[in-house]
Amino acid sequence: MAGSTIKLNVQGMTCLDCSRHITQALEKVPGVSAARVDYRAGVAEVEATQSVPPASLITAVERAGYKATVASTGASVEPAPPSPKSPPAESYGEPLAAGNADFDLLIIGTGGAGVAAAIQAVGMGGKVAIVESNTLGGTCVNVGCIPSKNLIEAASRYQASSQGFPGIAPCSPALDWNTVLESKNSLVAELRQSKYADVIASYPGLALIEGRARFTGGGNGSPVVVAVGAGKGSRTYRAWKVLIATGTRPWAPPIPGLDAVGALNSTTVMELTELPASLLVLGGSAVGLELGQTFARFGVKVTIVELAPRLLPVEDESISGELEEHLRADGLEIHTGIETTRAERNGDEVVLHVKQGGLKGTFRAASLLVAVGRRANTDDLGHDTVGVTLTNRGFVEVAATMRTSNTDIFSAGDVTGGPGYVYVAAAGGRIAAENAMRSLASTGTSSDDPRELDLSTVPNVTFTSPQVGSVGLTEAKARELGHHVQVAVLRLDQVPRALVSGNTRGIVKMVADTASGKLLGIHAVAPVAGELMGEAAMAIRFGLTARDVAGTLHPYLTWAESLKLAAQAFTMDISKLSCCA
Numbered sequence: 001m002a003g004s005t006i007k008l009n010v011q012g013m014t015c016l017d018c019s020r021h022i023t024q025a026l027e028k029v030p031g032v033s034a035a036r037v038d039y040r041a042g043v044a045e046v047e048a049t050q051s052v053p054p055a056s057l058i059t060a061v062e063r064a065g066y067k068a069t070v071a072s073t074g075a076s077v078e079p080a081p082p083s084p085k086s087p088p089a090e091s092y093g094e095p096l097a098a099g100n101a102d103f104d105l106l107i108i109g110t111g112g113a114g115v116a117a118a119i120q121a122v123g124m125g126g127k128v129a130i131v132e133s134n135t136l137g138g139t140c141v142n143v144g145c146i147p148s149k150n151l152i153e154a155a156s157r158y159q160a161s162s163q164g165f166p167g168i169a170p171c172s173p174a175l176d177w178n179t180v181l182e183s184k185n186s187l188v189a190e191l192r193q194s195k196y197a198d199v200i201a202s203y204p205g206l207a208l209i210e211g212r213a214r215f216t217g218g219g220n221g222s223p224v225v226v227a228v229g230a231g232k233g234s235r236t237y238r239a240w241k242v243l244i245a246t247g248t249r250p251w252a253p254p255i256p257g258l259d260a261v262g263a264l265n266s267t268t269v270m271e272l273t274e275l276p277a278s279l280l281v282l283g284g285s286a287v288g289l290e291l292g293q294t295f296a297r298f299g300v301k302v303t304i305v306e307l308a309p310r311l312l313p314v315e316d317e318s319i320s321g322e323l324e325e326h327l328r329a330d331g332l333e334i335h336t337g338i339e340t341t342r343a344e345r346n347g348d349e350v351v352l353h354v355k356q357g358g359l360k361g362t363f364r365a366a367s368l369l370v371a372v373g374r375r376a377n378t379d380d381l382g383h384d385t386v387g388v389t390l391t392n393r394g395f396v397e398v399a400a401t402m403r404t405s406n407t408d409i410f411s412a413g414d415v416t417g418g419p420g421y422v423y424v425a426a427a428g429g430r431i432a433a434e435n436a437m438r439s440l441a442s443t444g445t446s447s448d449d450p451r452e453l454d455l456s457t458v459p460n461v462t463f464t465s466p467q468v469g470s471v472g473l474t475e476a477k478a479r480e481l482g483h484h485v486q487v488a489v490l491r492l493d494q495v496p497r498a499l500v501s502g503n504t505r506g507i508v509k510m511v512a513d514t515a516s517g518k519l520l521g522i523h524a525v526a527p528v529a530g531e532l533m534g535e536a537a538m539a540i541r542f543g544l545t546a547r548d549v550a551g552t553l554h555p556y557l558t559w560a561e562s563l564k565l566a567a568q569a570f571t572m573d574i575s576k577l578s579c580c581a
């Protein structure tokens with residue numbers, strides 16, 4: 001009789017009883033003839049009389065209350081016959097055999113969502129492929145988080161040296177922009193290699209395929225067919241499950257003339273080899289403000305033009321107002337509530353024609369950065385050939401389990417139109433992969449999806465200076481939802497850490513439900529507001545009250561102490577407290 005041995009690493013076993021439970025659970029999986037579990041070594045060895053998907057073993061261990069990953073599937077007792085859900089290795093890249101699939105999971109896109117999903121699926125014993133049509137690593141490492149935060153850091157060092165400190169004379173630092181750019185580019189290349197290329201290569205069960213992927217059919221119970229590449233070089237793969245993790249790209253609104261003025265976007269502005277004398281930034285949300293302030297700090301005259309009545313319109317109103325004041329003090333010119341009607345190039349200048357109510361005017365600058373949003377990479381994906389529904393803005397529609405309208409196709413990350421952060425993309429990718437792998441081992445219906453992406457407490461950070469951080473409900477949203485709210489606002493000049501740093505720009509605002517005392521929202525404008533958002537997210541996610549936060553020891557002379565002080569501010573006047581009282 002054909003059979004194989006599969007080894008699992010099992011976490012959480014502490015005694016013989018644990019071994020017994022897991023042995024029983026594994027021996028109930030169809031096709032398993034025997035299981036030996038050693039709790040001291042943390043391993044389980046499973047003998048199968050027929051091909052058993054490793055994911056079903058992992059599910060069995062998890063149902064018994066433990067965690068497992070596949071250590072090896074190599075020790076074949078006798079060759080296993082090809083099974084529809086465990087394809088023979090040689091089928092990878094070869095012409096397709098009917099009724100078979102090349103991969104358990106094929107992932108389209110190597111960004112934060114795709115790579116997190118791949119690691120999860122390989123850890124569950126899946127045979128996985130990840131396809132990339134462009135630069136490995138996607139947005140965050142190549143043209144998003146990493147390069148922008150590196151330039152923000154450079155700009156802040158540049159500004160700090162020209163400001164000095166009591167007793168330390170300010171200086172006029174020499175700016176070598178090309179070295180700043182080269183250093184940013186080498187960091188990007190280094191992290192792309194170590195965090196993406198090397199990581200992908202380190203998983204033997206993971207194949208990297210280069211080329212543009214496009215659905216050609218299948219799914220809903222049969223393998224999904226994906227073509228990669230075009231023309232003669234194109235190959236076709238079949239996978240039991242597919243994950244769409246294709247991300248987004250910068251978008252420009254349909255403003256007459258905009259196409260012809262050579263506007264920059266978030267990618268191209270970070271590649272400029274010369275700093276422009278002046279820069280108009282269309283868009284007063286995170287990306288426009290972060291990059292606008294960065295260029296302003298390098299000496300560029302920056303003007304922000306925003307359509308909404310205030311900056312960061314999704315944030316609490318008092319946070320927008322506070323930030324605007326600090327950005328103006330940093331030299332940015334800010335105009336909100338402005339509609340742009342037309343763009344044109346006039347010699348060396350870009351001209352934006354604008355109106356506000358009945359008033360008309362123009363803004364001019366050497367360059368224009370458009371930072372008003374992003375568009376989903378779904379246009380040439382062939383979604384209609386597999387019945388994947390898109391929203392009216394082109395994002396992939398998913399349930400909280402990350403499943404699309406085709407039961408064998410999942411989607412995660414920016415392409416689903418959720419909060420555009422890489423940690424949200426990665427969390428969605430992990431959940432999609434886990435649900436895909438679990439449904440491989442069972443009926444493949446949506447009722448097999450045990451895990452959902454919880455977006456109820458997403459921490460948001462805008463890396464301006466000072467930073468903006470928020471989690472939970474704004475005061476207005478909490479009231480709109482019918483909460484009776486209490487609000488506490490702490491100015492940073494009441495925070496010891498801010499005083500010793502000589503940087504008291506900002507506020508921390510907490511919104512609590514009056515009846516239960518539970519915190520509903522925490523919002524901050526502070527030099528390191530982002531660093532406060534981990535604790536803030538925990539407080540809201542686990543239903544803490546202001547009293548819980550105020551009663552928790554917070555180390556003195558940290559920025560985190562501002563959360564404790566803001567929580568105390570619900571019931572007392574902070575200016576009347578001694579240090580750390």
Ligand SMILES: Cc1cc2nc3c(=O)[nH]c(=O)nc-3n(C[C@H](O)[C@H](O)[C@H](O)COP(=O)(O)OP(=O)(O)OC[C@H]3O[C@@H](n4cnc5c(N)ncnc54)[C@H](O)[C@@H]3O)c2cc1C
Nearest residue numbers: 109111112113133138139140144213247413414420421422
């Ligand atoms: C300027 C900027 C700054 C940012 N800063 C931060 C930050 O500080 N913190 C933070 O959390 N987030 C930040 N973000 C957002 C973050 O970068 C994204 O949320 C994240 O990268 C999304 O990951 P993803 O996997 O969904 O998509 P992506 O990273 O965009 O990956 C999608 C991949 O799919 C590939 N692809 C697309 N179509 C196909 C196809 N048909 N076939 C094959 N491959 C395909 C693409 O080439 C791409 O490599 C920033 C974004 C920008 C633009």
